[in-house]
Amino acid sequence: MSNEWTPDPLDAAVVLGDVEAFLARFVAFPSEAARVAVTLWTAHAHAVAAFDSSPRLALLSPEPGSGKTRTLEVLDLLVPDPMHVLNASVAVTFRAVDKHHPTLLLDEVDVVFNARSKDENQELRGLLNAGHRRGAQVPRCVGPNHELKLFDVYAACARAGLGDLPATLMSRSVIIRMRRRAPGEVVQPYRQRVHESEGHDVRAGLAAWITQVSDVLADAWPEMPSGVEDRPQDVWEPLLAIADAAGGSWPVRARAACVELVKVAASGEASLGVRLLGDLRAVFGATDAMSTEAILTELRKMDEAPWSDLRGKPLDPRRLARLLGGYQVSSTKVKVDGRSLQGYRREHLHDSWTRYLTQLPQQAEPPEPVEPSQVRASQPGSTQPQGSGTRTEPGTSTEPVNPLVTCTVPEVPEVPADEQTKPTRTLNLGHLPGRCPSCSFHIEKQGHRDHCPERSAS
DSSP: OOOOOOOOGGGHHHHHHHHHHHHHHHOOOSSHHHHHHHHHHHHHHHTGGGSSBOOEEEEEESSSSSSHHHHHHHHHHHSSSEEEESOOOHHHHHHHHHHHOOEEEEOOHHHHTSTTOOHHHHHHHHHHHHTTBTTOEEEEEETTTTEEEEEEOOOOEEEEEESOOOHHHHTTEEEEEOOOOOTTOOOOOOOHHHHHHHHHHHHHHHHHHHHHHHHHHHTOOOOOOTTOOSHHHHHHHHHHHHHHHHOTTHHHHHHHHHHHHHHHHHHHHOOHHHHHHHHHHHHHTTOSEEEHHHHHHHHHHOTTOSTTOBTTBOOOHHHHHHHHHTTTOOOEEEEETTEEEEEEEHHHHHHHHHHHSOOOOOOOOOOOOOOGGGOOOOOTTOOSOSSSOSOOOTTSOOOOSSOOOOOOOOOOOOOOGGGTTSOGGGGOOTTSTTBOTTTOOBTTSTTHHHHOHHHHHO
16 A cells, blocks of 8 residues: 555645544544544644644543553554653663654553652653753763763653653643543454554655645644633644644634643642642632631531541641642631631632632634535645644634635444444444545545455455
């Protein structure tokens, strides 16, 4: 099968559709937002040199068997120069990145970054933190004369593991909370030797399109959804730039995914101190002052809060003071019901509430399905993909002027219990425009007859 296919500029949205369809055949993602994010991250790995930062992809789950490793295996076929490893020393990693500039696919990172991990693994964490910025370097002494050498460590990186990663890694990541497949979620069995050639064809198409738009991506200033700023903006800006360059429904779908997954990240990354600030705001309500005893009583009443059992002991005045001391909040004498008691005042907490309890981004409008009559191509002869890839000032609308041909990948359908033992073509995307009904591959592409089991049989 040939990997030399070059996409027409008008097929930009279809190129991403191919990537999304290929991923969805083998992985039951927890949501459409997750599937869209992984698709855009795959494209970003081909364009990592065009951006100032590279968002990490964090595939996390509470239990094994949730599709994390399978996602990395499929990404291995789609990303450029994959380096898929279970455990790599810091020396191997920074040398590999400096010399080969691979896409890092790290599995079982929960073992690497747990509390009992070696100091070297903590050094690897620092390397991965720094490596999300273009131009990041790590100094090392090499050779018998211990000469100083600066190793480039900027690279795209996807990580998979159980539980959560260290907070510094989480804040630089698009977080996908994977889960085990439900009985009605059926995917195709993945076999590398069977699907490798097809995956490489999809990768070739994606790489060719990224080459065409690399200059556009380097100059892009995508419009961010309301409330997405600071570190989340750094994480999502490359992905939204790619969606805008693709056009079609991708700009809208990408921003909806951004809003949803930023909320997912915010709900799981709060430290114990930030959790305390949020619960204190709920406890205080409109009250100006509360005694320490009253605060502790109300905190311990919260059903899903940790304050009644912190490592076997309830939150006490000393621990409360220590947690709040980190935010420059200290107890003072307050008057409650005519009595002078030790406690806290609302005005002393207000500054910390304002700084640390940020508002979540507003919900983006859901993408509307594209009617057949609305699908149209750009004007003949156009050599630049439509969208907001050209430079505009931040805050300027980046809505594409002339949408491209688009294909929307549907959610995985529910499968009746008596149908679950049948072949996995229930996740068939072939009904989309231009796709083969047997294998979901684009009929007009070279090599379709070679890899399609039904076509080749005929």
